[in-house]
Amino acid sequence: EVQLVESGGGLVQPGGSLRLSCAASGFIFSNYNMNWVRQAPGKGLEWISYISDTSGTIYYADSVKGRFTISRDNANNSLYLQMNSLRDEDTAIYYCARGPRGYSSSWYVYWGQGTLVTVSS
Amino acid sequence: EIVLTQSPGTLSLSPGERATLSCRASQSVSYSYLAWYQQKPGLAPRLLIYGASRRATGIPDRFSGSGSGTDFTLTISRLEPEDFAVYYCQQYGSSPPGTFGQGTKVEIK
Numbered sequence: 214e215v216q217l218v219e220s221g222g223g224l225v226q227p228g229g230s231l232r233l234s235c236a237a238s239g240f241i242f243s244n245y246n247m248n249w250v251r252q253a254p255g256k257g258l259e260w261i262s263y264i265s266d267t268s269g270t271i272y273y274a275d276s277v278k279g280r281f282t283i284s285r286d287n288a289n290n291s292l293y294l295q296m297n298s299l300r301d302e303d304t305a306i307y308y309c310a311r312g313p314r315g316y317s318s319s320w321y322v323y324w325g326q327g328t329l330v331t332v333s334s
Numbered sequence: 335e336i337v338l339t340q341s342p343g344t345l346s347l348s349p350g351e352r353a354t355l356s357c358r359a360s361q362s363v364s365y366s367y368l369a370w371y372q373q374k375p376g377l378a379p380r381l382l383i384y385g386a387s388r389r390a391t392g393i394p395d396r397f398s399g400s401g402s403g404t405d406f407t408l409t410i411s412r413l414e415p416e417d418f419a420v421y422y423c424q425q426y427g428s429s430p431p432g433t434f435g436q437g438t439k440v441e442i443k
Contacts, residue, residue, distance in 0.1 A: 248431070248432065250432065257422060257434055257435070257436045257437045258371075258373075258379065258422055258424075258434040258437075259434065260431060260432030260433065260434065263431055263432075272431065308378055308379075312426075316426075317431065318367070318426040318427070318428070318431035318432070319426050319431065320369035320381060320384040320385075320424065320426055321369075321371075321379070321381060321424075321432075322381055322390065324378035324379055324380075325378065326378060327378055
């Protein structure tokens with residue numbers, strides 16, 4: 214069974230940093246591209262970052278470019294999101310999401326349960 | 335960047351009725367690379383449809399998707415109590431991947 218489990222969320226002050234993790238199991242992690250998608254309270258979904266299976270291709274949404282860094286550790290089946298210079302508007306539930314194998318741009322079949330990041334003083 | 339506009343914002347219907355949700359793109363979506371998701375409060379989104387019309391594994395056949403180019407539709411033929419939720423469309427035909435619409439809430443009338 215495919216499982217994605219996010220962790221690392223919490224309360225952080227504006228300008229602070231946080232590192233999110235996503236532990237993957239039930240599939241060969243190194244074969245799949247991965248994404249982070251967020252959802253502000255009461256709002257819609259926003260894709261924020263993509264990383265290819267080998268980490269060779271990375272994309273960011275304009276809203277986080279230059280502040281967030283996506284990475285992965287295929288040996289440990291883990292996906293990460295380093296978030297720096299956090300702003301109030303980064304407050305959201307952060308989901309890791311996986312699509313089908315071989316697609317750089319895809320639908321998301323599997324989602325984690327999400328981890329809440331709250332940016333507030 | 336392709337912008338997706340969903341309508342209506344809220345759809346008030348009774349169980350057993352037909353629901354028709356619209357997703358319009360600001361430019362043509364390549365290869366009909368459009369997906370639909372259902373989200374219930376406190377849960378992650380659930381994939382319903384991909385490729386505009388292909389049902390995901392385990393999705394009941396009362397859910398159907400159609401459309402191409404800039405106009406797409408999700409139809410729920412007969413609403414069950416568990417179908418009242420928020421629905422999002424997503425296009426994945428352009429890079430960067432994964433633009434979502436703002437959502438349509440289907441609520442009990």
